[in-house]
Amino acid sequence: MLLHILGSCSGTEPMPGRDYTSWILEENDGGLLWFDAGGGCASHAYAKGLSPLKVKALFLSHPHLDHTAGLPGIFQAIRKEKWLRGDREFRELPCHTSAPEVIAAADVFLKADAAAGDEWDFTPVVRELRPGELHRDGETAVEALPNRHMPPDPRSGKPRSYSFRLRFSPKHIVYTGDVGSLDELAAWLEQPTELLMAETGHHRAAELCALVRARHWPVRRLLFLHHGLEILRDPAGEKAKADAAWGAGVLFASDGMTVPLG
Ligand SMILES: [Zn+2]
Numbered sequence: 001m002l003l004h005i006l007g008s009c010s011g012t013e014p015m016p017g018r019d020y021t022s023w024i025l026e027e028n029d030g031g032l033l034w035f036d037a038g039g040g041c042a043s044h045a046y047a048k049g050l051s052p053l054k055v056k057a058l059f060l061s062h063p064h065l066d067h068t069a070g071l072p073g074i075f076q077a078i079r080k081e082k083w084l085r086g087d088r089e090f091r092e093l094p095c096h097t098s099a100p101e102v103i104a105a106a107d108v109f110l111k112a113d114a115a116a117g118d119e120w121d122f123t124p125v126v127r128e129l130r131p132g133e134l135h136r137d138g139e140t141a142v143e144a145l146p147n148r149h150m151p152p153d154p155r156s157g158k159p160r161s162y163s164f165r166l167r168f169s170p171k172h173i174v175y176t177g178d179v180g181s182l183d184e185l186a187a188w189l190e191q192p193t194e195l196l197m198a199e200t201g202h203h204r205a206a207e208l209c210a211l212v213r214a215r216h217w218p219v220r221r222l223l224f225l226h227h228g229l230e231i232l233r234d235p236a237g238e239k240a241k242a243d244a245a246w247g248a249g250v251l252f253a254s255d256g257m258t259v260p261l262g
Helices: 041-047 071-085 100-112 182-189 205-215 229-233 235-246
Strands: 002-007 022-026 032-035 055-059 092-097 123-128 132-137 140-146 162-168 171-175 193-200 219-227 258-260
Touching: 002 041, 022 041, 032 041, 041 071, 055 071, 055 132, 055 140, 071 100, 092 100, 092 132, 100 123, 140 182, 162 182, 171 182, 182 193, 182 205, 193 205, 205 219, 205 235, 219 229, 219 235, 229 235
Parallel strands: 032 055, 055 092, 092 123, 171 193, 193 219
Antiparallel strands: 002 022, 002 258, 022 032, 132 140, 140 162, 162 171
């Protein structure tokens, strides 16, 4: 299992060398689970040698553009790769989202690109996010938990913003997405967690470290991503503070980083 960071920046102003939030879990069989789709994530994945035809499912934590604007690029990459490889097998991509209209909008881009032709098309299949298990395939399961980063949809009352947990026995990875407070994820964090991937666009890394310690949550490793301005301006200084609060080395995501998960 490998974790690939495609973009490590929050939705602040554009930063040299950092694109908006997106990452991929590469399974041992080469299958890819794609989480969030900020910026030029499709190009970054391709440059790392990750084939778009290996993507099993896409998961969007919430419909803010720093997590979704790269969707048409993912769809284009799949279709182009189908054409390049003569692939006729890749027919559908499950897209887990609280905002089906975002998938529909990206599909409009795909359909408008008429030059590619129907032969290489595929269908993005909307899977509306809900609490609980979303995906299970071989060794990996993905679960969702609503959080308070965004208010519920005013028309339907449904949650718009989710965190994700990946389970591949016996390990758990928790990805906060954008989140109001880690306490919103207490039901997960009270269980042993191999890796907590926490956003710093709305939080200071050292404060998150201190909170995990104060709650005595059994988290083994911490990886920070979706960086806010404090980390973007002074990564070394913020990391020193986080390491001190955690009592060991934490990981700060950078674009193109790969983390082995064993
Ligand atoms: Zn964000």
